[in-house]
Amino acid sequence: MSDIMRPIPFRDLLDWVLTEYKKNRSIFGVRKVVQRDEEKRFPIFGQTIETVYGPAAGPNTQLAQNLIAAYAGGSSWFELKTVQKMDGRELAKCVPKPCIEMRDEGYNCEWSTELTVEEALHEYIKAWFIIHIIAKEFDLGDPDGIVFNMSVGYDLDGIRQPKVNHFIDTMIDASKDEVFQDCVETSLEAVRSKKLHHVTIRDIRRIPSRISDSVTESTLHGCPPAEIEAIASYMLKTKKLNTFVKCNPTLLGYEYARRTLDGLGFDYIAFDDHHFTTDLQWKDAVPMLERLQGEADELGLSFGVKLTNTFPVDVKAHELPSEEMYMSGRALFPLTIELVRRLSEQFNGKLRISYCGGADYFNIHDLVSAGVWPVTVASTILKPGGYERLSQFYEVLSDIPGKAFTKVDVSAVTKLEKRALESGRYSKPVKPLPSMKVEDSLPLMNCFLAPCTTSCPIHQDIPAYLQAMEEGRPYDAFRIIVEKNALPFITGTLCPHTCADRCMRNHYEEGLHIREVKLQAAESAYDTYMSEPKRPAPKASGKKAAVIGAGPAGLASAFFLSRAGVETVVFEKRPEAGGIVKYAIPHFRIEDRKIEKDVKLCQRFGARIITGKEITDLEQLKRDGFTDFVLATGAWKGSAPVLKEGKSMDALDFLTAVKYGQDSLNLGKDVVVIGGGNTAMDVARAAVRQRGVRTVRLVYRRTKRYMPADEEELRMALEDGVIFEELLAPVSLKDGTLVCSVMKLGEPDESGRRRPVDTGEKKLLPADTVITAVGERIDATLYEKLSVKLDEKGRPVVDEQLQTSRPHIYAVGDGRRGPATVVKAIADAARCAQAIAGAHFDRYEEENAAGDEATLLRKKGQLTAELSQQPDPRCLGCATVCEVCTDVCPNRANIAIKVPGLKMDQILHMDGMCNECGNCAVFCPYSGRPYKDKLTLFWSKEDMDSSENQGFLVLKGTNVRLRFAGTVQEVDVAEKSDLYEPLRKFILEVIQHHSYLLAPGAGEHAEL
């Protein structure tokens, strides 16, 4: 059944690992397999580890394959998933699914293993064996250079019960365990039958039966100090285990945690003080830790703390289907590092700390060099790149010499804590990240797509031009850009770049600098492009187009129409072309030089622009032979009045006056701008720059977080000194005072934004001038004159091709949509040019999926601190190779398979390995869930019947039981049939060349 994980027998695991490595040089999908430095060793607990990091107790250490995948990524320290008396289905029933949400800071609502304690034990033993074997067989390192650290909870009574007690004792000595013995026998057989080439019988015999001699004690929130101490003492004295006590971040105190998270922008994370008052207190913790350290010293064992557990918070925005969830990742780092600092200071650096709490590529070097190790991670390896992110830890830690723990460097930790608060890396942006999903549902096959391109209104061929730039071909990049984009300089400067918001790199460090690369290509290649001899444009017979308005929509229409061979003339009532961009958007955002270049580009294929000519009807133009008319007149009519009393200035009047009008507008000292969109930001920033102005306040009904303006615009306004007056609704202006109603945020409205609710209070603001920027409107005069049908908002009604109710009259841009963006204006222009001229602008689309697979795979899991490189080389080529669902699955339950004859790899979902944690659904760029929507391989009829996924069960040979398109049927996939051919090929490929995936436990596999 879909959420039940079926442990894979040792023999099958071994076959899988050996076959996959032989075939692909990967281990459970991890391609960056780390070969450890033979010399480097970090002594710990009387053993040595080769690296100081690994997966934390959690989703990445539940199944044997998870531990093996983590080993492949260079891990040597494995904190095994917690076991406790409640286990298996009883526990799984209490874990609501999905249970992981790692979009930014992480959340989960799962805690200990969903396997039975015995199954967990056997998973750990199997992993122990396989790691020992592959270390030697694949020459990855010293088989003994790893530590398995148990995690056990939650109360002494439960720990002493036979189930958990047996687990601990067997981990200490597994020699009598039947699975251990099976591992020995099966491995010996593999040596004898030459499945293993470098591992000897002696190697197998010396795999230690002592799987673990250390434990991390895990307790539930509210566990009394005496109980915590009793458990630790029991582990030390009775079980003779090196012991870490896991501490909660609540040890910091409520005020500190609240203040810190608020200060870093995580103010929406909801929690009260109840855990802080019932969890272990500092005054109890310090003497307890001193006593336990003393006990350990006497016994010759190691003792320390694990900092920290996850942080319990309330579910507020349906993040997960539970009431409480546990926060991790980058919001936890500043809290955990402060606790590290406090305890290190208290113990003069002598207390050993096992670190976990937002550790990642960016901070692991600082942690380890400060003596804080081992370091375990979960959140970072649940994000795209997955276990492959671990290999980067290996690289970044390469300069740290192997040595035993002596003490924590308190001053280094203090610096690290300070940097965490100041660096911005651990701060939440002012505005929430928009949903990164595209609207399309997830297809069963052929799913790779570039979310940047899909979300761009003109579907710019972004991966294609990024690749051209990366390869030093700016001219090619520019050609790719202008295929679909008539205004590369304007969009390269001020496009709101939804592409970057949706970019997969947001899950690594930040979205690709796509817009900047576009501008760079334009700056580099424009002159060459413009000086090239023009290809004669194909003639679209009998067509002559008049475009009314030379703003972005009109200019772009002219570009596409003339390029398609339509004789085109643009009529513009103002003295120059460029529309809002030319007349309203301030010079500090875009220089005239760039606008002029785009205007010339739009004339390159012969379109003429006649300025100073207002069009009031089309009769004369018709008489002049024009056959088609594109209305691109924009939205220049001021907004409806906002104030009940008093006069305000309109945003566009103000901006045009600033740009080309009076040298000094007399605004007075105090200016108030009403609005929260990008126009309001421009107005406020322009007002700040006016002579005599002392304060510019921006009044908005909600908070900054809900403002429609882009994060970047908000930030620039803040940097310019604009004062944000949130939660105020302006009412009236009288005698230089703006009266505002004070609002508070109520329940979310249909848009998901929290509704502003009047508190009844008033606030007075000094205001010599008030400027309203709440959205311009469309002036319908021309439409009415032409008898064009309008909707209730005064916008022209258009069909799919943007034709109005009058044949051959089209409407595009802001004049059709209301205030929008330049790139949307270009999208309209392309659509209507396509309708008029029958042209298509898609020559380069295939190049989006033509990246070099090996190069792109190398970029997976590689985070980068250097963001200013030009051209930005971070593109992952998502349309060539996505595979994100395979990266992020802790259980390796999604597998990418190459199918002969199909261009992209196909994703196979493994029912028996999935526990429906939901992580792949979080990161798949579609509005879909890979664990529900991708072709699923079942291992039994029972599992297939209890799932609704489309998928198959192999019956015999190439006969399968297949659920597809609503029916279940038996099919022989060896023969062509009515079955969708790519699907048939996919299933056949799995059966013939990936038989190790088919049915664990079913016996020998042909491929070895």
Ligand SMILES: Cc1cc2nc3c(=O)[nH]c(=O)nc-3n(C[C@H](O)[C@H](O)[C@H](O)COP(=O)(O)OP(=O)(O)OC[C@H]3O[C@@H](n4cnc5c(N)ncnc54)[C@H](O)[C@@H]3O)c2cc1C
């Ligand atoms: C302050 C401000 C900042 C903005 N910032 C951004 C930004 O950063 N990024 C972004 O993408 N978008 C931004 N926008 C939106 C963007 O400028 C518009 O979406 C875009 O200009 C719309 O293009 P358009 O051609 O439809 O309209 P317009 O740019 O308004 O052009 C219409 C043209 O038609 C002419 N015209 C009107 N009637 C007639 C007539 N009867 N005869 C002849 N000519 C006529 C007008 O003079 C004008 O030149 C901003 C808008 C504003 C107001």
Ligand code: SF4
């Ligand atoms: S990584 Fe590249 S292909 Fe993927 S979304 Fe970002 S820009 Fe597009």
Ligand code: SF4
């Ligand atoms: S396939 Fe998806 S839901 Fe299933 S375990 Fe993997 S990440 Fe979780």
Ligand code: SF4
């Ligand atoms: S995440 Fe997986 S299912 Fe989603 S598009 Fe990428 S490869 Fe396909």
